[in-house]
Amino acid sequence: xWTPSNDVDRTRWLLARRDGKLLLKKWATTKxxxxxxxxxxxxxAARNAVWGLIGLGKDEIVADLAGLLTGPTAGTIGPxxxxxxxLLSGSDPNMxxxxxxxxxxLRAPIAWGGLLDESNEQP
Numbered sequence: 250x251w252t253p254s255n256d257v258d259r260t261r262w263l264l265a266r267r268d269g270k271l272l273l274k275k276w277a278t279t280k281x282x283x284x285x286x287x288x289x290x291x292x293x294a295a296r297n298a299v300w301g302l303i304g305l306g307k308d309e310i311v312a313d314l315a316g317l318l319t320g321p322t323a324g325t326i327g328p329x330x331x332x333x334x335x336l337l338s339g340s341d342p343n344m345x346x347x348x349x350x351x352x353x354x355l356r357a358p359i360a361w362g363g364l365l366d367e368s369n370e371q372p
Contacts, residue, residue, distance in 0.1 A: 257282050264301045272305060280310065288317055292325040299326045 253259035260282040263272050272279045286298035302310045318327055 261286075264297065269305055272301070273307075276307070279305070280307075280313075284310075284313055284317075287314065287326055288320055288322055290321070292322070295322045295325045296329055299329045303329075 253262045256278045260272065260275075260279050263279075264283070280302075283298040283302050286294045287302070289295055299314060302314065314326070314330060317323065318330070
């Protein structure tokens with residue numbers, strides 16, 4: 250059986266196995282590795298890292314994830330964050346950057362299922 254030989258591989262392996270208990274036990278390493286993946290160039294790794302961090306449920310990570318919305322992976326991870334209704338409900342000020350990104354980057358659906366943009370904005 251394959252075993253991970255370093256912290257990066259171990260963290261990704263635990264995430265793939267959905268072993269939240271061990272990921273939380275080694276939180277400092279988990280946070281470091283997954284935030285690096287979320288900020289990296291591989292869109293699949295970035296999305297997986299964001300989903301993993303959200304799934305672990307640590308409130309402290311929200312500000313770190315929101316900070317990534319100004320970086321090169323914003324287009325990859327922004328929709329993931331903006332789609333997490335449980336992150337965006339409530340009044341936590343750390344959610345504001347995510348809400349602003351969502352409001353700026355995603356188009357708002359209108360009543361009949363179309364999309365609003367500058368050319369067909371309704372009064």
